[in-house]
Amino acid sequence: MARLLRDAYGVPHLVAASLPDLLRAQGWVTAHDRTWQLEHLRRRASGTLAELLGPGRGGSVLAADVLARRAGVVEQARRAYDALREDTRAALASYVEGVNAGLRSDAAELVALGATPGRWEPWTPLETFLVQHLLFARLPGKLWSARLREVLGDDARLLSSEGPSPSGSNAWAVGGERTASGLPLVAGDPHRDHASPGPYLQVRLRNEDPADPFDVVGFSFAGVPGVQHFAHAGEVAWAITNGQADYQDAFREELRRTADGGVEARGPRGWEPATAHRETVSVAAGEPVQVEVVRTARGPVFHGEVGGSGGALSLRAASDVVGELGFDALLPLLRARSVADVEAALGHWVEPVNNLVVADRAGAVRYALVGRVPLRDDRNRRGPVPAWEAGHEWTGWLDGARYDVAPDGVVVTANERRGAESDLVGTAFASPHRAGRLRELMDGRTGLDVEDMAALHADVRVGVHGSVVAFLSSLDDAGLSDAGRELRAAVLSWDGEASVGSTGVTAFARWRAAFARRVADEPVFAALREPVDLPAPLAAVHDLPHQVALGLGSLLSDAAGPAPFGLDLPALATAALEDAAAEGPLRPWGEVHTLSPAHAFDAVDGLEAPGVPRPGLRGDVETVCCxxxxxxxxxxxxRGSVARYAWDLADVARSGWVVPLGADGDPAGAHHGDQATPYADVRLLPVVTDLAALREEPLG
Structure with a gap:
């Protein structure tokens, strides 16, 4: 038997006498609170979302379905499930049993669509995890970088240099000699696209089985049992950030049809058999679409058709090669008592590759890179390589860096390049600003506590501020209109903080946007403005004005030297000042920079997404408060922090957490958006550990 208790924000605390009962309860409460989210994820993974929503605006829903089918998400998840240990499969079975019992036919989105939720299988959690991380690695950026080099040659680095990461996070740990309690602190926040409901669920899992006791608080992916990335298990606490690792390769494939209707692919030793079959994607209010699913010796073909000459692309990914995702880590994480336990558990992890920071009550603090990074030719890391050319094979796996942190030390990871050790990990990392800023704010400080960690979450210093001020100060304003001079003065007098009441950051953001549009419209970039022949989910990163805006720091760092790409940057910047000034009076940042979570209905004409709170937010794309x-x-x-947390090893009850919206995925629920205000204020809510302070609800 199990009990369901909730705190004042509806966060579920689950207590059971056995592991199967506990995981069934977790599955049930996840389905009860997040039925639509689970159905949406299940259909995304199986490539059946268009059957419910139609093709989507611009065919976006259908394109995602086709990509999921061609990538073989369900087949790969089933293989990974079959490779799991028996106890992990049993845990998944218990969780899925709870999910199927908890799914609700009255979920608002399903009612609007006249639909009912589908049944989950024991491997569905692997499907939903995999589909959310299919494009999480370097593949989209790798294809963009290759296109840049093709068009711009050596100057491509100015638009592909390190900058804000599309999938980042902050995480840090403080040794006990620097804290008020004398025991370590672990804190951080993952950065992903904001969504309604959000990707992470706050949960407490308490197993009272004397033979297998544990009591863990943390965040769980919707549809996945246990806690995965951020948790406090009483004796040990951990956090991760994206390792920015390159563990996916794209191969250019030459495919041909055989006389009997089969498919062959040209490999290093000539033509070789490929597997192929056809699937039908049903489309609501539309004609079904036939998809040929082809798999070569490299991996699934995600783009291009049979018969093209080197125009098709296949994907080789670490999880596909080893046939695992890392779910054998889930149970050991729940039972972890030490730094060594957590690191051993995540020795099973495959992808995404993550930076781990972990600390325990014995005072140990450690950093480790966890997951599988392949060793191969450097050309594989730069862009698509020919499948028919020798020398691109994977030859082994990188032994990831790991080290202990002194009791008076601090470890910070914010997706930045970590010295020479990063050269074999990846090719594109985040700007060092966030990591450097966190270290700066903790430098020399002692007596740190959870409130201090929350203050770090709230930092809004913009990294490019100094470069922007120096560049705009150097401009000749003789040709500027009065409005243009006022806009320039607003940026130059700005303190570099992206605070909600600031109009200076609004002036900067307006100028940045106008400058990006001006630069992107220059003739030298004409080829990059052309539509790219890639699946829609992969094409989004090829938006040139957005990439110019992200690369602003790199572009301005070279402004004092020879004109990059032959551009007249001062003239473009001056014109951008006039463009920005023409937009009218400046409003405080919090009035224009509001929380904007995506919903599946956003992509469908005629459907209205349920309302959510949209508070004004501090921060920008590369601030610590992202x-x-x-x-x-x-x-x-x-996009931004989709969860924040601070774990105190001295006492779980002194820890804190918050998410952008709330615990409940039901738009009519009392806890659908009740964390939005503390989230916007960058306040952490207390982790309640006293069962007597919770209210009990019926379970099942």
């Missing part, structure tokens, strides 16, 4: 916009098209915050 809240990024799709510059230059909008200043609303479409």
């Amino acid at each position: 809240e990024g916009s799709w510059t230059p098209y909008s200043e609303v915050a479409y």
Whole structure:
């Protein structure tokens, strides 16, 4: 038997006498609170979302379905499930049993669509995890970087240098000699696209089986049992950030049809058999679409057709090669008692590759890179390589860096390049600003506590501020209109903080957007403005104005030297000042930079997404308090911290956490958006550990 208790924000605390009962309860409460989210994820993974929503605006829903089919998400998840240990499969069975019992037919989105939720299989959690991370690695960026080099040659580095990461996070740990309690602190926040409901669920899992006791608080992916990335297990706490690792390769494939209707692919030793079959993607209010699913010796063909000459692309990914995702880590993480336990558990991890920071009550603090990074030719890391050319084979796996942190030390990871050790990990890392800023704010400080960690979460210093001020100060303003001079003065007098009440950051953001549009419209970039022949989910990164905005720091760092690409940057910047000034009076940042979580209905004409709170947010794309916009098209915050936490090893009850919306995925639920205000204020909510302070609800 199990009990369901909730705190004042509806966060579920689950207590059971056995592991199967506990995981069934977790599955049930996840389905009860997040039925639509689970159905959406299940259909995304199986490539059946268009059957429910139709093709989507611009065919976006259908394109995602086709990619999921061609990538073989379900087949790969089933193989990974078959490779799991028996106890992990049993745990998944218990969780899925709970999910199927908890799914609700009255979920608002399903009612609007006249649909009912589908049944989950024991391997469905692997499907949903895999589909969310299919494009999480370097593949989209690798294809963009290759296109840049093809068009711009050596100058491509100015648009592909290190900058804000599309999938980043902050995480840090503080040794006990620097804290108020004398025991370590672990804190951080993952950065992903904001969504309604959000990707992470706050949960407490307490197993009272005397033979297998544990009591863990943390964040769980919807549809996945246990806690994965951020948790406090009483004796040990951990956090991760994206390792920015390159563990996916794209191969250019030459495919041909055989006399009997089969498919062959040209490999290093000539033509070789490939597997192929056809699947039908059903489309609501539309004709079904036939998809040929082809798999070569490299991996699934995700783009291109049979018969093209080197135009098709296949994907070789670490999880596909080893046939595992890393789910054998889930149970050991729940039972972890030490730094060594957590590191051993994540020895099973495959992808995404993550930076791990972990600390325990014995005072140990450690960093480790966890996951599988292949060893291969450097050309594989730069772009698609010919499948028929020898020398691109994977030859082994990188032994990831790991080291202990002194009791008076601090470890920070924010997706930045970590010295020479990063050269074999990846090719594109985040700007060092966030990591450097966190170290700066903790430098020399002692007596740190959870409140201090929350203050670090709230830092809004913009990394490019100094470069922008220096560049705009150097401009000759003789040709500027009065409005242009006022806009320039607003940026130059700005303190570099992206605070909600600031109009200076609004002036900067307007100029950045206008400058990005001006630069992207230059003739030298004409080829990069052409539509790219890639699946829609992969093509988004090829938006040139957005890439220019992200690369602003790199572009300005070279402004004092020879003109990059032959551009007249001062003239473009001056014109951008006039463009920005023409937009009218400046409004405080919090009025234009509002929380904007995506919903599946956003992509479908005629469907209205349920309402959510949209508070004004501090921060920008590369501040520690990360809240990024799709510059230059909008200043609303479409991505940022999708959870914040601070774990105190001295006492779980002194820890804190928060998510952008709330625990409940039901738009009519009391806890659908009740964390939005503390989230916007960058306040952490207390982790309640006293069962007597919780309210009990019926379970099942």
